[in-house]
Amino acid sequence: MQNRQEEKISQVVVTAVQMRDIEDRIFAAGMPVVALMEKVAGLIARRIQEIPPTPLFKGGYILSNSLQAEGFRVGILVGPGHNGGDALVVARELHFRGYEVWIYSPFSKLKELTSQHLQYAQSLGIPIYQTIEQLPDSDLLIDGLFGFGLERNLTDPIASAINQLNELSVPIYSIDLPSGLHTDTGEVLGTAIRATHTFCLGLWKLAFFQDQALEYLGKAELIDFDIPLADVEAVLKNAPSIKRIIPATALANLTLPRPQVTHKYKEGHLLLICGSRRYAGGAILTGLGARASGVGMLSIAVPESLKSLLVSHLPEAIIVGCPETETGAIAQLQLPEKTDLSSFNAIACGPGLTRDATPIVQEVINSDRPLILDADGLNILAQMGAIATLKKRLAVTVLTPHTGEFQRLFPDVPNAKHDRVQAVQEAAAQSKAIVLLKGARTAIANPQGAVWSIPESTPALARGGSGDVLTGLLGGLLAQAATKEIPVENIVVTAAWWHSQAGIIAAQERTELGVDAFTLTQYLIKVLSN
Ligand SMILES: NC(=O)C1=CN([C@@H]2O[C@H](COP(=O)(O)OP(=O)(O)OC[C@H]3O[C@@H](n4cnc5c(N)ncnc54)[C@H](O)[C@@H]3O)[C@@H](O)[C@H]2O)[C@@H](O)CC1
Ligand SMILES: [K+]
Structure with missing residues (x-):
C-alpha cells in the first residue's frame, strides 16, 4: 500500500537538471551525500535479493534466501560517478549476503566517494x-556505469564494452537508468545498456516516458528513497508540470457514482461524425468505444448508405x-x-471519413462545440493549416494524432521523433489545442505546457481500429464531463489510460495477438469492474 507521500512522488517526472537541483537542496539541508548513497543502494541491494527466480536465472535459485545466494554470480559494472558508487555499495552488500560478486571498473579516475567504496570492496x-576480456561468467549483471550525470556520447573502449555486455545472455539490472x-x-548516446530491469532512483526521469528508450529500459521500477515533497515542489x-498517470488520478475523473x-x-x-463507404467498420468501432463510456445519448452521422449497418450494430x-459524395464520403451534415450542432455537448470527428469529407470538418471546426479531431479529421485539418485554423476556434479542441499525423499537422515543431514530450508540449502551446500524441507511451499536453504520460500500455494495441475505439471513448467521456465542470485535459488523460488498461487486460487474457479493435471494445468495461 502506498501512503500519500509515496503516491504523490510516483506521479512526478523530472529532468536531469531538476533532479540535480532537488538533490542539492537535500544535501544543503544537511543530509550527508554518503548517507544518501548508503540508503539508496541499500534499498537496491534489498530489491535484488527479493527478485524471484525466473527462467532467465540459473536453475532454481531462490534469491531471497541468502543460503541459496551462495554460488550465485553477480557482476557489478562500475562507472566513474555516483552511479558507480551506488553499484559498489550494492556489491559490498551482496558480498556479505553470500553472493559471488565481481567488479568491472574500467575507469582510472573516479569521484572520491566512488573511489573509497572501490578501495573497501x-x-x-x-x-x-579493468578490461572486458578479463570478466568471468555471471548469472546477473548490475549496471552502475552512468546515471543522470551522463552528458556526452559514449566512445570506445566503454562503448564497445557495453556492446559486448549486451551480447551476453545474462539479465542486466540498471541503476537509475540504463x-x-x-x-x-531517452536518446541513445553512442550506445547503451539493454537492461532487463531498471531501478529508477527517487523520482521518475523523463527518459522513462520516451518511446525510443523503452527497448533499453526493460521493466521499470521506482525506488522511493523519501525525497521530501517540499524540495520537489520548490524545484x-x-x-511546466510533467505528470505520470496513476490509476487513482485517472479514475477520479470518471463521473462515478452517477x-x-x-x-x-x-x-x-455526443455527436460522432465518421465512416465512409470505404471505411464502414471505423464508424462501428468508434460507436462501440463511445458506448463503453456510458454517455447518455449518442448520435452518429454517417453516409446514408451506412445507416442500416450502423443501426444493426x-x-x-x-x-x-x-x-x-460520389466516392462514398459524407458530403454534408444533415x-x-x-x-x-448546439444540441450536442461534444463532437468527435474523423475515423474513416476519407479526405473527401473536407466541408464537414470545416463545419465542425467553425462550431462552438468541444471538438475531438482524429484520423482523416486531422489530415484535413493539416491541409487547412492546423495552427492558424485552430487559433480561431471558440471552444476546446482535442487532437489525437499518431506520429505520422502529428508531423503532418505540425511540420514546424521540431523533435517529434527526438523528444516526444517536448514536441507535444510545443504543439499544444502553438495550436491552443489539447494534443494527445499516440505511442507506446502516449503523451498529452495542454496549451499551458502541462504534460501527462500514460506509463503502461501494450503493443497489442498496435492494430488498425484501436484509435477509433479511443476516439469514441474519449468523445463519450467528454460529452458527459461537459455538464460537470471537469477539465477537458483530465478527461483526455482518463480516456487514454482507460484505453491502455483495456488493451493490457485483453492481452493478458488473449495474448498480444488477440486484441483486435472489436475485442478491445469488449474489455473497456472490465477495466472498471475488475
Ligand atoms: N539523485 C540522487 O539524489 C542520488 C543519486 N545517486 C546516484 O548518483 C548518480 C548521478 O551521479 P553523478 O552525478 O556522479 O553522475 P554519473 O554517475 O551518472 O556519471 C557521471 C560521471 O561520468 C562522467 N562522464 C559523463 N559522460 C561521460 C562519457 N560520455 N564518457 C565517460 N565519462 C563520462 C562524468 O565526468 C562523471 O564523472 C545517479 O544516477 C544515482 O545513481 C545516488 O547515489 C544517491 C542519490
Ligand atoms: K546505470
Whole structure:
C-alpha cells in the first residue's frame, strides 16, 4: 500500500537538471551525500535479493534466501560517478549476503566517494577487473556505469564494452537508468545498456516516458528513497508540470457514482461524425468505444448508405444518414429537424471519413462545440493549416494524432521523433489545442505546457481500429464531463489510460495477438469492474 507521500512522488517526472537541483537542496539541508548513497543502494541491494527466480536465472535459485545466494554470480559494472558508487555499495552488500560478486571498473579516475567504496570492496577481497576480456561468467549483471550525470556520447573502449555486455545472455539490472541513455530524451548516446530491469532512483526521469528508450529500459521500477515533497515542489514550482498517470488520478475523473436522479441528456449527448463507404467498420468501432463510456445519448452521422449497418450494430444510437459524395464520403451534415450542432455537448470527428469529407470538418471546426479531431479529421485539418485554423476556434479542441499525423499537422515543431514530450508540449502551446500524441507511451499536453504520460500500455494495441475505439471513448467521456465542470485535459488523460488498461487486460487474457479493435471494445468495461 502506498501512503500519500509515496503516491504523490510516483506521479512526478523530472529532468536531469531538476533532479540535480532537488538533490542539492537535500544535501544543503544537511543530509550527508554518503548517507544518501548508503540508503539508496541499500534499498537496491534489498530489491535484488527479493527478485524471484525466473527462467532467465540459473536453475532454481531462490534469491531471497541468502543460503541459496551462495554460488550465485553477480557482476557489478562500475562507472566513474555516483552511479558507480551506488553499484559498489550494492556489491559490498551482496558480498556479505553470500553472493559471488565481481567488479568491472574500467575507469582510472573516479569521484572520491566512488573511489573509497572501490578501495573497501578491494580490501574485502572482491575481485576487480579493468578490461572486458578479463570478466568471468555471471548469472546477473548490475549496471552502475552512468546515471543522470551522463552528458556526452559514449566512445570506445566503454562503448564497445557495453556492446559486448549486451551480447551476453545474462539479465542486466540498471541503476537509475540504463547507461548510455539521455536522461531527458531517452536518446541513445553512442550506445547503451539493454537492461532487463531498471531501478529508477527517487523520482521518475523523463527518459522513462520516451518511446525510443523503452527497448533499453526493460521493466521499470521506482525506488522511493523519501525525497521530501517540499524540495520537489520548490524545484518544480515554475516549470511546466510533467505528470505520470496513476490509476487513482485517472479514475477520479470518471463521473462515478452517477447521481441517483439524472436523465439521459444530463449524462451528455455526443455527436460522432465518421465512416465512409470505404471505411464502414471505423464508424462501428468508434460507436462501440463511445458506448463503453456510458454517455447518455449518442448520435452518429454517417453516409446514408451506412445507416442500416450502423443501426444493426448500435441499436441505442441515433444514426444520422447524410448525403454522400460520389466516392462514398459524407458530403454534408444533415441533422434531424429541430437539431443543430448546439444540441450536442461534444463532437468527435474523423475515423474513416476519407479526405473527401473536407466541408464537414470545416463545419465542425467553425462550431462552438468541444471538438475531438482524429484520423482523416486531422489530415484535413493539416491541409487547412492546423495552427492558424485552430487559433480561431471558440471552444476546446482535442487532437489525437499518431506520429505520422502529428508531423503532418505540425511540420514546424521540431523533435517529434527526438523528444516526444517536448514536441507535444510545443504543439499544444502553438495550436491552443489539447494534443494527445499516440505511442507506446502516449503523451498529452495542454496549451499551458502541462504534460501527462500514460506509463503502461501494450503493443497489442498496435492494430488498425484501436484509435477509433479511443476516439469514441474519449468523445463519450467528454460529452458527459461537459455538464460537470471537469477539465477537458483530465478527461483526455482518463480516456487514454482507460484505453491502455483495456488493451493490457485483453492481452493478458488473449495474448498480444488477440486484441483486435472489436475485442478491445469488449474489455473497456472490465477495466472498471475488475
Ligand atoms: N539523485 C540522487 O539524489 C542520488 C543519486 N545517486 C546516484 O548518483 C548518480 C548521478 O551521479 P553523478 O552525478 O556522479 O553522475 P554519473 O554517475 O551518472 O556519471 C557521471 C560521471 O561520468 C562522467 N562522464 C559523463 N559522460 C561521460 C562519457 N560520455 N564518457 C565517460 N565519462 C563520462 C562524468 O565526468 C562523471 O564523472 C545517479 O544516477 C544515482 O545513481 C545516488 O547515489 C544517491 C542519490
Ligand atoms: K546505470
